Amino acid sequence: MKSSTQQAIEITKANESKIGQVDFENLTFGNIFTDHMFVCDFIDGKWQTPKITPYAPLTLDPSARVFHYGQAVFEGMKAYKDDNGDTFLFRPDENFKRINKSAARLAMPEFPENYFFDGLTELLKLDNEWIKPGFGNSLYIRPFVIATQAGVSASEANEYKFMIICSPAQAYYSGDVSVLVAEKFSRSANGGIGYAKAAGNYAAQFYPTNLAKKEGYQQVIWTDADTHEYMEEAGTMNVFFRVNDTLLTAPTSDRILDGITRKSLIDIAKKEGVSVDVRPVKVSEIVAAAKDGSLKEIFGAGTAAVISPVKAFGYQGNHYELEKQENSFASLFKTALMNIQYNKAEDPFNWRHKI
Amino acid sequence: MKSSTQQAIEITKANESKIGQVDFENLTFGNIFTDHMFVCDFIDGKWQTPKITPYAPLTLDPSARVFHYGQAVFEGMKAYKDDNGDTFLFRPDENFKRINKSAARLAMPEFPENYFFDGLTELLKLDNEWIKPGFGNSLYIRPFVIATQAGVSASEANEYKFMIICSPAQAYYSGDVSVLVAEKFSRSANGGIGYAKAAGNYAAQFYPTNLAKKEGYQQVIWTDADTHEYMEEAGTMNVFFRVNDTLLTAPTSDRILDGITRKSLIDIAKKEGVSVDVRPVKVSEIVAAAKDGSLKEIFGAGTAAVISPVKAFGYQGNHYELEKQENSFASLFKTALMNIQYNKAEDPFNWRHKI
Ligand SMILES: Cc1ncc(COP(=O)(O)O)c(C=O)c1O
Ligand SMILES: Cc1ncc(COP(=O)(O)O)c(C=O)c1O
Numbered sequence: 001m002k003s004s005t006q007q008a009i010e011i012t013k014a015n016e017s018k019i020g021q022v023d024f025e026n027l028t029f030g031n032i033f034t035d036h037m038f039v040c041d042f043i044d045g046k047w048q049t050p051k052i053t054p055y056a057p058l059t060l061d062p063s064a065r066v067f068h069y070g071q072a073v074f075e076g077m078k079a080y081k082d083d084n085g086d087t088f089l090f091r092p093d094e095n096f097k098r099i100n101k102s103a104a105r106l107a108m109p110e111f112p113e114n115y116f117f118d119g120l121t122e123l124l125k126l127d128n129e130w131i132k133p134g135f136g137n138s139l140y141i142r143p144f145v146i147a148t149q150a151g152v153s154a155s156e157a158n159e160y161k162f163m164i165i166c167s168p169a170q171a172y173y174s175g176d177v178s179v180l181v182a183e184k185f186s187r188s189a190n191g192g193i194g195y196a197k198a199a200g201n202y203a204a205q206f207y208p209t210n211l212a213k214k215e216g217y218q219q220v221i222w223t224d225a226d227t228h229e230y231m232e233e234a235g236t237m238n239v240f241f242r243v244n245d246t247l248l249t250a251p252t253s254d255r256i257l258d259g260i261t262r263k264s265l266i267d268i269a270k271k272e273g274v275s276v277d278v279r280p281v282k283v284s285e286i287v288a289a290a291k292d293g294s295l296k297e298i299f300g301a302g303t304a305a306v307i308s309p310v311k312a313f314g315y316q317g318n319h320y321e322l323e324k325q326e327n328s329f330a331s332l333f334k335t336a337l338m339n340i341q342y343n344k345a346e347d348p349f350n351w352r353h354k355i
Numbered sequence: 356m357k358s359s360t361q362q363a364i365e366i367t368k369a370n371e372s373k374i375g376q377v378d379f380e381n382l383t384f385g386n387i388f389t390d391h392m393f394v395c396d397f398i399d400g401k402w403q404t405p406k407i408t409p410y411a412p413l414t415l416d417p418s419a420r421v422f423h424y425g426q427a428v429f430e431g432m433k434a435y436k437d438d439n440g441d442t443f444l445f446r447p448d449e450n451f452k453r454i455n456k457s458a459a460r461l462a463m464p465e466f467p468e469n470y471f472f473d474g475l476t477e478l479l480k481l482d483n484e485w486i487k488p489g490f491g492n493s494l495y496i497r498p499f500v501i502a503t504q505a506g507v508s509a510s511e512a513n514e515y516k517f518m519i520i521c522s523p524a525q526a527y528y529s530g531d532v533s534v535l536v537a538e539k540f541s542r543s544a545n546g547g548i549g550y551a552k553a554a555g556n557y558a559a560q561f562y563p564t565n566l567a568k569k570e571g572y573q574q575v576i577w578t579d580a581d582t583h584e585y586m587e588e589a590g591t592m593n594v595f596f597r598v599n600d601t602l603l604t605a606p607t608s609d610r611i612l613d614g615i616t617r618k619s620l621i622d623i624a625k626k627e628g629v630s631v632d633v634r635p636v637k638v639s640e641i642v643a644a645a646k647d648g649s650l651k652e653i654f655g656a657g658t659a660a661v662i663s664p665v666k667a668f669g670y671q672g673n674h675y676e677l678e679k680q681e682n683s684f685a686s687l688f689k690t691a692l693m694n695i696q697y698n699k700a701e702d703p704f705n706w707r708h709k710i
Contacts, residue, residue: 002373002574030418030507037417059412062392063385067501070425070554071561107561146422152385152497152522153590156561165417166508184548189544189580191537199425200555203502204548206426206462206511223493225544226581251702354592 003217009122014054024132027170029304030140034127038119038164047162049114049261052122055165065147065157072199073102074144076303078169079355081133082343087355090341092117092261098274099143102196107224123164124355135342136171140304176311180217180235181283182208183316186241187232194255205235217314223283224255231281237300237308238262239245242288242329244296247276261301268348270338274329283315290320298322299330307334356607364477377418382525385495389482393474397464403516405470410520420502422511427554428457429499429547431658432563433524434479434710436488437698442479442710445696448614454498457551463500478519478709490697491526495659500695508571531666534589535572536638537563538671541580542587549610558697572669578638579610592655592663593617597684598644598701599651602631602705618658622704623691629684638670643676654685662689668675
């Protein structure tokens with residue numbers, strides 16, 4: 001895409017593929033990786049020759065900055081295969097821009113666009129067999145950058161590793177989830193790094209999420225840290241509320257990840273003539289809507305699960321169940337989005353990127 | 356200290372020491388590590404046999420959780436040697452408690468007390484030559500825990516590595532610093548992880564600190580994320596303000612690290628008859644005190660630099676210089692604290708721990 005690399009990628013192929021050992025019918029998310037990985041080191045102030053090598057462990061000094069000061073950002077994207085065997089990415093330019101936005105917030109160097117796209121393309125060609133056709137099957141792609149410089153002084157590193165690893169994924173129907181609205185814990189601060197896909201944002205959520213699990217909820221919907229009065233997002237998903245026939249979702253801010261699924265759904269909904277209100281969403285109005293029956297749906301939106309319908313939420317010790325909807329927006333939009341991703345429908349927004 | 360290990364530490368000594376190659380007169384902070392390291396793996400729900408091995412690189416899967424979801428906590432402590440060649444730690448039980456408090460907030464398993472103290476003791480015996488006597492010289496000790504489990508699903512890991520690495524340090528007089536009071540960026544949220552020594556908290560600070568550096572300030576004093584009206588702490592130090600002859604410092608909270616230097620200084624100051632007000636400190640009152648001349652000193656307090664006097668601060672585009680004080684609290688308390696640490700004075704609080 002865009003410019004092509006001047007600096008050729010150095011490719012070392014795996015002697016043997018591991019693909020024969022993989023049970024593609026029973027994949028758990030993010031556990032198995034393909035034969036190759038993409039690696040590019042930032043040393044002496046510049047990104048060195050990018051490489052594709054057999055998937056292999058990393059060797060790092062115990063004092064590497066990533067272990068001590070958390071300079072680590074990542075992306076999550078998917079490759080989809082249609083029935084003709086053609087491979088597609090979905091809005092990969094958005095992931096590229098976002099990883100560099102995340103990197104900048106963590107004082108990490110930006111990665112060159114041609115390295116990103118050429119690396120991705122070469123890797124997907126080499127490991128193409130790992131992308132299984134079939135609606136819902138995909139190859140989950142994880143670009144990430146870590147600070148590798150040795151030494152424990154608390155400042156940004158001058159050495160980094162940009163990598164891409166890939167993991168085959170099946171559609172996952174984890175069932176409808178119950179979510180707990182955060183009243184005390186928070187995910188991010190005003191003026192903080194919530195909008196960045198920074199590793200440290202995720203570790204912060206596990207403990208409060210575990211507390212929610214003990215109460216029977218699978219996920220937390222984070223609220224603003226100041227007042228806890230506004231709905232923000234879930235752990236790895238943005239959140240939509242359907243009140244009557246209007247969709248509500250919080251505006252992005254420096255606390256909220258600018259999700260690609262979220263913004264794609266907003267566009268799809270508008271095109272379908274559904275009214276979408278992007279504005280601060282009060283917890284109290286959602287509670288009121290749940291009580292008077294105007295709250296029809298809640299769903300999460302993110303690359304991994306596409307759309308996750310929410311069947312109930314907890315808040316201030318109360319539990320609110322949502323009625324199952326026929327022709328839910330969740331399933332309508334999920335299908336519309338996946339049809340674009342899997343090349344089963346027109347692509348009016350030009351989101352598909354053929355490899 | 357406390358209980359002794361049942362599980363003996365497996366020790367593999369380095370064949371040769373690197374100590375001869377080290378220029379102890381010209382150390383930069385945190386760059387050189389001693390001959391050995393302490394490692395203990397958490398696997399199958401329990402901490403395995405602790406080991407001391409030659410200092411060596413780690414091998415981790417590229418999908419190890421620490422790289423993706425930032426589960427990483429650490430401590431910073433020092434070993435001091437007196438003129439008799441005896442080695443001391445300073446309040447190590449506080450570091451032990453704090454690393455487990457940090458770990459709990461990040462959904463990481465707590466580390467056993469006897470492993471911590473026995474590991475530390477054995478390591479300091481083996482690498483004792485690296486601790487140089489002389490006021491200001493020390494061995495900086497970095498315990499840390501990272502999530503090592505492979506796999507990119509966004510939940511807490513079930514495998515971890517607890518390690519201790521050590522780096523010889525000299526007293527560092529970086530000179531008096533200028534600090535910028537944060538007006539837009541923040542370090543941590545209410546209900547967040549600011550009180551934990553979590554890796555991700557540090558990466559978040561580098562970018563705003565770099566912006567401050569461009570304006571001629573070396574560090575940022577973070578304010579509360581909600582209003583930016585209250586002084587909180589600096590990047591790796593708690594902060595004290597001397598107004599007339601009273602010391603002010605913010606109370607600890609879920610946003611602020613409960614610093615060991617901070618609480619030790621509070622005790623020392625009280626014992627010296629200096630009044631200490633631990634209460635929310637308004638930026639506006641410090642600005643007013645700077646204007647009317649009642650603001651005598653600002654200083655940071657933390658293990659690495661002990662006490663860092665501040666010579667000026669910036670806020671809302673204004674620059675406030677502090678007059679140099681004779682008999683400053685900063686130097687008074689620094690000496691008092693170091694005298695205890697280096698076994699040059701009584702230890703009325705029982706803070707010294709002999710190895
Ligand atoms: C915190 C957070 N919010 C929202 C999302 C959804 O973003 P996207 O739709 O780009 O996958 C993600 C990532 O998957 C996330 O980590
Ligand atoms: C954020 C922060 N505040 C304060 C301190 C000071 O704590 P201590 O005195 O325990 O070193 C540190 C650590 O050094 C720190 O990282």
